[in-house]
Amino acid sequence: MAMPVLKLVLLFLPLLINVFSFVQGQTWCVARSDASSQALQNALDYACASGADCTPIQSNGLCFLPNTIQAHASYAYNSYYQRRAKAPGSCDFAGTATVAKT
Numbered sequence: 485m486a487m488p489v490l491k492l493v494l495l496f497l498p499l500l501i502n503v504f505s506f507v508q509g510q511t512w513c514v515a516r517s518d519a520s521s522q523a524l525q526n527a528l529d530y531a532c533a534s535g536a537d538c539t540p541i542q543s544n545g546l547c548f549l550p551n552t553i554q555a556h557a558s559y560a561y562n563s564y565y566q567r568r569a570k571a572p573g574s575c576d577f578a579g580t581a582t583v584a585k586t
Contacts, residue, residue: 513565513575514584515557524557527577536563557581 515524532538540547541556561581568574575581 510585511570512584513558513561513581515554515561515577516580516582517554519557519580521553523578523580524553527580528553528557528560531557531560531564531577534564535567536560537567538563 519527538560539545541559542548547559557577557580561575561577565575565581565583575583
């Protein structure tokens with residue numbers, strides 16, 4: 485009975501390793517907690533005007549809550565960053581953003 489289970493584990497082990505590696509390598513662009521509200525708003529406006537998908541953080545959007553500049557900026561920054569394929573420099577926003585791995 486142990487042999488079929490072992491074969492099953494060995495069959496799926498490469499898949500599990502690939503999934504773990506994929507999750508491990510993920511990065512997100514988030515707003516810095518020490519950035520001023522005005523700096524965040526300016527960078528948020530830039531991100532939304534420059535290609536980020538900001539529809540979900542509009543008042544009727546699915547990601548509107550929590551309704552804070554920090555949350556909305558993080559959403560827009562990450563949208564911009566992901567749409568730019570995580571290109572170097574695409575997560576700066578005048579120093580109001582940082583790349584997170586968790």
